[in-house]
Amino acid sequence: MASDQQMIKIVGDQFCVPYTMQLVVKRKVESFSNVHYDVFDTTGNSLLQVDGGVWNSKKKRVIKDPAGFPVITLRKKALSWKKQWQIYQGESSEKNHFLCSVQRSNALQMKNNLDVYLASSYMEDGPDFHVTGSFTSMSFKVWKGNSVIAEVMHNFTWGTCMGKESFKLKVYPEVDYAFILALTVIMHETDKV
Numbered sequence: 001m002a003s004d005q006q007m008i009k010i011v012g013d014q015f016c017v018p019y020t021m022q023l024v025v026k027r028k029v030e031s032f033s034n035v036h037y038d039v040f041d042t043t044g045n046s047l048l049q050v051d052g053g054v055w056n057s058k059k060k061r062v063i064k065d066p067a068g069f070p071v072i073t074l075r076k077k078a079l080s081w082k083k084q085w086q087i088y089q090g091e092s093s094e095k096n097h098f099l100c101s102v103q104r105s106n107a108l109q110m111k112n113n114l115d116v117y118l119a120s121s122y123m124e125d126g127p128d129f130h131v132t133g134s135f136t137s138m139s140f141k142v143w144k145g146n147s148v149i150a151e152v153m154h155n156f157t158w159g160t161c162m163g164k165e166s167f168k169l170k171v172y173p174e175v176d177y178a179f180i181l182a183l184t185v186i187m188h189e190t191d192k193v
Helices: 158-162 177-192
Strands: 021-031 034-041 046-052 060-064 070-076 085-089 098-104 113-118 129-133 140-144 147-155 164-171
Touching (some): 021 177, 098 177
Antiparallel strands (some): 034 046, 085 098, 140 147
16 A cells, blocks of 8 residues: 555546545457447446557557546557557657656566656656566556555456456555556556567
8 A cells, every 4th residue: 555645646636536546447349450448436437438459550549538538648669679658648649748658577577567667767767666467367566666556456257258358446545547547558458468
């Protein structure tokens, strides 16, 4: 659990709340060319959506608010040894809208672990956040230093075999839940490839 109450804002203040937030993420492959994620709170309110292509060479996922406006864009860097993704504000890919970079901790790892480098300290003193996965499931934890700031549990069901999956996110107080959703999407995409 996050020990200090310092706000961890990557995407925006509106995605940081003063209490532990429980979210449900539902992923569905809609066709051979599209995958869609829906994010709900525990009362069923839609908070965010993620869209993107499945079989294109430039993997891109756009996280949108319930009205359909782009919040952030996740772009997979082509020919990246550590399967690097970059996160930008809105649908931009310009340097001044760059928020952070996410990549595998080790190119030849068995367990899916990711390192996150914020734009303000890009590749200077080591990662700003670390994501640790499991050998046996798609569940993982997000760390800032020695503190867990979010936990993601993968719910395996028979629907998983048919392109429908769900995740439960536990995001600790003052942690940007849009950022944690982005890490969930990247972790899933990195693990599947």
